[in-house]
Amino acid sequence: MLPGSGPDTGSDGAVFAGTIDEIVAALDQDPVLVEEVMGNGQTEALQAALLEKAEASQLPVYVVLTKAPAGLTTQNTAEELLTLLHARSGKDGVWLVSTADVGHVAMQVYGDLDPAVDDEFTLLRNASTNAQGEAFKAIRSECGDCQIHPALEIGVTLDVLAHGIPQEWGTQPLTDAQVDSYTSSLWTAPDTQTAHYERAEMPTAGLYAVVATVTALTVAVVAYRLVQAIGGKRHPRLRGSAKPAPPTLAERNTAVVDARREAAAAYRALEKALGRAGNRVAWERRDIATACLERAESRIGADDLLEVVGGLVLARTGSYALAHATGQYRCCYVDPRHGAATKEAPLGGGVQVPVCAACAAALAGKRPLAPLLSAGRFGSLAPYYERSSVWSRTGFGSLGGDWWQEVPR
Amino acid sequence: MNRVVRGLVSVTVAGALAAGSAVAATQILHDRRAEAVAAQAAPLAPEVRTDRVRNALAGLADDGVYVAPDARDLLDKRGERAVARAIAEAETPIKVIVWTKTNKAGASYFDQRQQVEAGLTEAGGRGVYLIWQGPENGDVDTYGAYGFVDVAPYEDFTGDPARTLPRLVAQVDAEVRWYERNSDDSDYWGGTGGGIAAGLLIGSGVLLAVALLYGLLMVAVGRRLPGRWLW
Numbered sequence: 001m002l003p004g005s006g007p008d009t010g011s012d013g014a015v016f017a018g019t020i021d022e023i024v025a026a027l028d029q030d031p032v033l034v035e036e037v038m039g040n041g042q043t044e045a046l047q048a049a050l051l052e053k054a055e056a057s058q059l060p061v062y063v064v065l066t067k068a069p070a071g072l073t074t075q076n077t078a079e080e081l082l083t084l085l086h087a088r089s090g091k092d093g094v095w096l097v098s099t100a101d102v103g104h105v106a107m108q109v110y111g112d113l114d115p116a117v118d119d120e121f122t123l124l125r126n127a128s129t130n131a132q133g134e135a136f137k138a139i140r141s142e143c144g145d146c147q148i149h150p151a152l153e154i155g156v157t158l159d160v161l162a163h164g165i166p167q168e169w170g171t172q173p174l175t176d177a178q179v180d181s182y183t184s185s186l187w188t189a190p191d192t193q194t195a196h197y198e199r200a201e202m203p204t205a206g207l208y209a210v211v212a213t214v215t216a217l218t219v220a221v222v223a224y225r226l227v228q229a230i231g232g233k234r235h236p237r238l239r240g241s242a243k244p245a246p247p248t249l250a251e252r253n254t255a256v257v258d259a260r261r262e263a264a265a266a267y268r269a270l271e272k273a274l275g276r277a278g279n280r281v282a283w284e285r286r287d288i289a290t291a292c293l294e295r296a297e298s299r300i301g302a303d304d305l306l307e308v309v310g311g312l313v314l315a316r317t318g319s320y321a322l323a324h325a326t327g328q329y330r331c332c333y334v335d336p337r338h339g340a341a342t343k344e345a346p347l348g349g350g351v352q353v354p355v356c357a358a359c360a361a362a363l364a365g366k367r368p369l370a371p372l373l374s375a376g377r378f379g380s381l382a383p384y385y386e387r388s389s390v391w392s393r394t395g396f397g398s399l400g401g402d403w404w405q406e407v408p409r
Numbered sequence: 410m411n412r413v414v415r416g417l418v419s420v421t422v423a424g425a426l427a428a429g430s431a432v433a434a435t436q437i438l439h440d441r442r443a444e445a446v447a448a449q450a451a452p453l454a455p456e457v458r459t460d461r462v463r464n465a466l467a468g469l470a471d472d473g474v475y476v477a478p479d480a481r482d483l484l485d486k487r488g489e490r491a492v493a494r495a496i497a498e499a500e501t502p503i504k505v506i507v508w509t510k511t512n513k514a515g516a517s518y519f520d521q522r523q524q525v526e527a528g529l530t531e532a533g534g535r536g537v538y539l540i541w542q543g544p545e546n547g548d549v550d551t552y553g554a555y556g557f558v559d560v561a562p563y564e565d566f567t568g569d570p571a572r573t574l575p576r577l578v579a580q581v582d583a584e585v586r587w588y589e590r591n592s593d594d595s596d597y598w599g600g601t602g603g604g605i606a607a608g609l610l611i612g613s614g615v616l617l618a619v620a621l622l623y624g625l626l627m628v629a630v631g632r633r634l635p636g637r638w639l640w
């Protein structure tokens with residue numbers, strides 16, 4: 001067949017309208033032309049569906065879904081093809097054209113199709129966009145990653161045209177059933193693309209063996225040890241890290257009550273001694289006792305164990321100052337509740353601190369200490385001297401100096 | 410309970426749990442792979458093939474060359490006859506499709522090509538197919554068996570396809586290599602024996618990691634698990 005003597009045909013004789021003239025000639029027969037290259041895998045069904053919708057339209061429509069003919073000059077071949085087709089045919093109506101390389105739909109309204117409205121194009125586009133939005137929602141609810149074919153936009157626009165040019169802005173005339181019909185495979189395509197290198201295959205005998213062996217080995221060893229644990233001594237401590245168990249909340253509350261009682265007694269004793277002191281005690285010593293008394297007062301009723309112990313030590317420091325002409329009260333650095341220090345012993349980094357006899361013996365025998373604990377922000381307990389406070393700085397006076405002056409009133 | 414009985418009970422329970430979990434693990438592996446294989450095959454099944462692919466497969470049946478109606482501007486009827494002659498002279502079964510590249514014909518381009526390959530494989534035998542979509546654009550691959558063709562579309566698809574395609578078709582006999590896939594070669598782990606050996610090695614690594622984790626936990630909490638390995 002000579003070039004230009006008729007439409008192209010494929011190997012099997014199928015006809016293809018490859019030029020503007022051939023497409024216009026095809027539209028003379030049928031206002032809808034769907035070529036296989038844009039047929040969504042079911043060209044005949046798509047052609048029939050669109051033709052049925054076109055025939056229901058109240059206005060003349062022309063629909064073309066094809067490959068852009070050779071010789072078009074712009075990037076937007078759909079728009080360009082539409083303009084050329086209209087110019088060649090001279091037919092007024094709604095034109096809808098999409099090409100395989102562009103993938104979107106070009107629309108134009110030619111002629112005064114509806115005397116009642118001025119802007120047919122904008123009203124039609126608006127109603128069609130609204131209806132498409134409904135259709136997309138229906139599709140997404142059924143198939144998250146389905147691709148939408150350009151034919152859907154054309155089908156929806158034709159459905160709108162079955163009611164004529166919309167007279168109102170912001171509405172769409174499709175029924176729910178019409179919207180739902182666009183979820184079918186005629187208008188969508190499943191997105192199934194799989195990468196070349198991800199070719200899935202059934203596992204080999206070797207892979208089965210690997211998985212079975214790893215699972216069996218791991219489960220066997222872990223399960224054996226766990227079964228051996230049943231009935232064993234409950235959570236034995238690790239050797240060498242024999243820390244005494246931290247006190248429970250109840251134990252700590254009891255400790256606060258006990259310390260409070262002791263502190264209150266020491267406070268009353270200081271108060272009495274100070275009242276009796278008179279001039280036979282040097283005024284410097286009385287000043288110390290008064291300073292300690294003032295600072296102890298607010299602490300005795302406190303909820304925090306460290307504060308209560310602080311009150312206790314302050315009261316004892318004041319009493320000591322009145323009873324002795326020189327020197328000052330030194331408590332056990334590890335826990336002031338142990339009473340007065342009698343020895344010095346190296347703690348932690350080798351610093352010599354005053355300690356009671358029991359703590360000195362424990363340190364000498366490398367036995368664990370039971371220090372006064374302080375609660376952290378998240379309830380964790382640690383020796384008070386490992387945390388930062390006025391008590392850790394002064395060691396409750398065991399480190400010497402006019403330490404009470406550092407304690408707030 | 411004496412020590413020996415206690416140990417035997419632990420061994421029995423551990424062994425039963427190990428066997429059960431190994432069976433379950435292989436079952437899960439089997440099911441998940443089977444699902445993936447089925448999912449992969451779904452878009453290639455004959456009933457979901459696009460009309461474009463069905464037409465191409467039908468068109469290839471007689472002379473091995475098919476030109477889609479929309480691709481006449483790529484290859485005219487004379488060119489098509491030249492390709493058919495080259496195919497007839499080649500020893501290897503060769504199929505040539507000329508069509509316009511599109512993803513608006515019912516499937517992604519990759520899936521269309523896979524559908525073609527599945528359709529050719531279904532018809533039986535093994536061979537080579539070429540899909541020409543334009544200059545430096547298309548595919549060359551084998552169907553029906555694993556193989557390799559030393560023709561690269563992005564290099565060799567040049568010039569007028571009416572000349573280029575017959576030339577490439579004539580080269581296929583020399584450029585195709587077929588791989589016999591026997592089951593041991595394709596098994597990365599080298600069969601059941603190799604799999605067990607690798608499994609013991611990997612399993613030891615896993616146990617080491619578990620032991621390390623347990624150790625860290627033990628130090629953090631300051632306690633160890635009750636009981637011991639041997640009572």
Ligand SMILES: [Zn+2]
Binds near residue numbers: 332335338357
């Ligand atoms: Zn002590």
